[in-house]
Amino acid sequence: MQYLQQALFVLMAIAAIYLFAKKVGEIRRNIFLGKSLDLSDNTAIRWKNVLLLAMGQKKMFKNIPVALMHFIIYAGFIIINIEVLEIVLDGILGTHRLFLPLLGKVYNWLINIFEILALGVLVVCVIFLARRNWLKLKRFISKDLNGWPKTDANFILITEIILMSLFLVMNATDQLLQQNGAAHYSSTGAFFVSSLLMPLFEGLSTSTLMGIERTAWWIHIGGIFAFLNYLPYSKHLHIALAFPNAYYAKLDSIGKMKNMPEVQNEVLYAMQPELAPANAAPPSSFGAKDVFDLSWKNLLDAYSCTECGRCTDECPANITGKLLSPRKIMMATRDRLEEVGKNINQNQSFIQDNKSLLHDYISVEELRACTTCNACVEACPVSISPLDIIVELRRSLIMEESNAPQEWNSTFSNIENNFAPWKFSPDDRDNWVSEMA
Amino acid sequence: MKINTMAEMIANGETPEILFWVGCAGSFDLRAQKITKAFATILTKVGVKFAILGKEEACTGDPARRAGNEFLFQMMAYQNIQVLNGYNIKKIVTTCPHCFNTLKNEYPELGGTYEVIHHTTLLQELINEGKIIMKEGGSFKGKKISYHDSCYLGRANDIYEAPRKVLEALDAELIEMKRCRTNGLCCGAGGAQMFKEDEPGTSRINMDRADEALETGAKFIAAACPFCNTMMSDGVKNREKENEVAVLDIAEMIAESMV
Numbered sequence: 096m097q098y099l100q101q102a103l104f105v106l107m108a109i110a111a112i113y114l115f116a117k118k119v120g121e122i123r124r125n126i127f128l129g130k131s132l133d134l135s136d137n138t139a140i141r142w143k144n145v146l147l148l149a150m151g152q153k154k155m156f157k158n159i160p161v162a163l164m165h166f167i168i169y170a171g172f173i174i175i176n177i178e179v180l181e182i183v184l185d186g187i188l189g190t191h192r193l194f195l196p197l198l199g200k201v202y203n204w205l206i207n208i209f210e211i212l213a214l215g216v217l218v219v220c221v222i223f224l225a226r227r228n229w230l231k232l233k234r235f236i237s238k239d240l241n242g243w244p245k246t247d248a249n250f251i252l253i254t255e256i257i258l259m260s261l262f263l264v265m266n267a268t269d270q271l272l273q274q275n276g277a278a279h280y281s282s283t284g285a286f287f288v289s290s291l292l293m294p295l296f297e298g299l300s301t302s303t304l305m306g307i308e309r310t311a312w313w314i315h316i317g318g319i320f321a322f323l324n325y326l327p328y329s330k331h332l333h334i335a336l337a338f339p340n341a342y343y344a345k346l347d348s349i350g351k352m353k354n355m356p357e358v359q360n361e362v363l364y365a366m367q368p369e370l371a372p373a374n375a376a377p378p379s380s381f382g383a384k385d386v387f388d389l390s391w392k393n394l395l396d397a398y399s400c401t402e403c404g405r406c407t408d409e410c411p412a413n414i415t416g417k418l419l420s421p422r423k424i425m426m427a428t429r430d431r432l433e434e435v436g437k438n439i440n441q442n443q444s445f446i447q448d449n450k451s452l453l454h455d456y457i458s459v460e461e462l463r464a465c466t467t468c469n470a471c472v473e474a475c476p477v478s479i480s481p482l483d484i485i486v487e488l489r490r491s492l493i494m495e496e497s498n499a500p501q502e503w504n505s506t507f508s509n510i511e512n513n514f515a516p517w518k519f520s521p522d523d524r525d526n527w528v529s530e531m532a
Numbered sequence: 533m534k535i536n537t538m539a540e541m542i543a544n545g546e547t548p549e550i551l552f553w554v555g556c557a558g559s560f561d562l563r564a565q566k567i568t569k570a571f572a573t574i575l576t577k578v579g580v581k582f583a584i585l586g587k588e589e590a591c592t593g594d595p596a597r598r599a600g601n602e603f604l605f606q607m608m609a610y611q612n613i614q615v616l617n618g619y620n621i622k623k624i625v626t627t628c629p630h631c632f633n634t635l636k637n638e639y640p641e642l643g644g645t646y647e648v649i650h651h652t653t654l655l656q657e658l659i660n661e662g663k664i665i666m667k668e669g670g671s672f673k674g675k676k677i678s679y680h681d682s683c684y685l686g687r688a689n690d691i692y693e694a695p696r697k698v699l700e701a702l703d704a705e706l707i708e709m710k711r712c713r714t715n716g717l718c719c720g721a722g723g724a725q726m727f728k729e730d731e732p733g734t735s736r737i738n739m740d741r742a743d744e745a746l747e748t749g750a751k752f753i754a755a756a757c758p759f760c761n762t763m764m765s766d767g768v769k770n771r772e773k774e775n776e777v778a779v780l781d782i783a784e785m786i787a788e789s790m791v
Contacts, residue, residue, distance in 0.1 A: 489598075
């Protein structure tokens, strides 16, 4: 019986890790469908960003109470994972509390710390669930989240509440079993948080307690494996990708737009034809029409987005009721990328589906509303730039489709002919000088 | 007051300390011309030897690039860099944060590397060096001023302190809007929005921002960008407050208050 359980556990663990690794591989492949971009420079500054932005969650601390609560979940998640290591080893080896004899008194302290954290995570998840569903915060009731995204968010919080509860139930029943002197349940010393739950199970028989303890143990670890596999399909993937995304965050001044050397050269060759190489092939396309035309960092951004909506909350266009929502730009990019990924899974390579990120997922009206003010970029706690994607799509609209509002066409022709966005004669540019007192 | 162009300076065998990049708004827009004149007056008064490009200056290409027209941007950049490098320009000051951002951040990789500063930074330096001296009991003394952060100065280039330090020198009472510094709300002009109608929405960005500024109860809204200036002025007019609240560029305030 014991061996059967061990075998079952090992199978479950292998299946969970295999499926997770497979999906991670797909996501990695999808991200690298994007254009190459060399971000291997400045490693010291990049590590500092990981430390400050990802580990330190610097930008979250613009709102201190929320940042502290979020930090509790984050710290709880990381630290409680040490306990998961024991659980996994117990599962494989068929032991119970493997680390107890090795750590002695320290074991009791550790579990007590984990339990305090677990309680913290549980309480914060309940608060976040309430905040998300009943406080009517603009960014949580936004239509961006209608349907699956809203369910996804609630599902994550509920799962964490259940996992933490199971952990505490497991420890509560374990302590009762220790009191009853059940075999294999060695004395751990008191666990303060879970002992509060003990009255709930008082008076139950040893076998019932063992049933509850074992069930809680199995659902807890099974839940963790399931959650691991849910992650790559969820907005919750940010718990992993926030780190690489902080590492690859833009280091230039955020006002600097990405240069297009191919256009720079076209202009140079037009002005100085003697510099043009004889066999210069014209660039294939300009800007981004689909996810393939974005950089891999843009696509990593899309997978890193946890749909918190801080960007949209700060977006002047969105605040004034325009269609543009930077969060939706990121969600649309991920949705399109996932669709492309499924297409590749089915057909080995991408088969044209007559759809594109531009138009089918992101409309012209959205793109036109952006003031390039960088408020969304500044707001993002995980170093995402929705603006980068917006301007790449705008480039495609203008340079591939000549799709501009009439006023912009006039502006362009004024700049080209009069060297100013308005229709003034360039000869009048310094007229103000003669008016100086 | 004589304002020299680079061509004139070179003809006289002179080199300026700094080039004043006026920008399209500062050159042509009637309201923004006042900012240009105020800043040129300050430079002249304190004896900074400067020149302008005059008719040789052209749009940096910022609105074209942000609208998506990279070709036009590259054409303008090529042309301007040829002119600037031709005159061997080393240092540029500009009253426009959009020109500032483009010249400072986007021209270097196209072959145009200069030391570029915004006029609020230069004003702060001149005040610190004691070259700009304020009048006793200037017209802004004790008055409430609210400073509107320009996106291309603030978020884009991390310049939040210089404009505020300059305003402090006016001995005025600075009141911050709810959204300021890194969280400052855009005026609505950037990204070539200045040159087109708004997309459909429930309100206009400049109206909302002007309302935020008016809520502070300030008598003066200080701007450091000719486009913000226009947008905020329109917003104030929309609330029919233009007789009570003035939208002024920091350079105009200094020009009025200095000895």
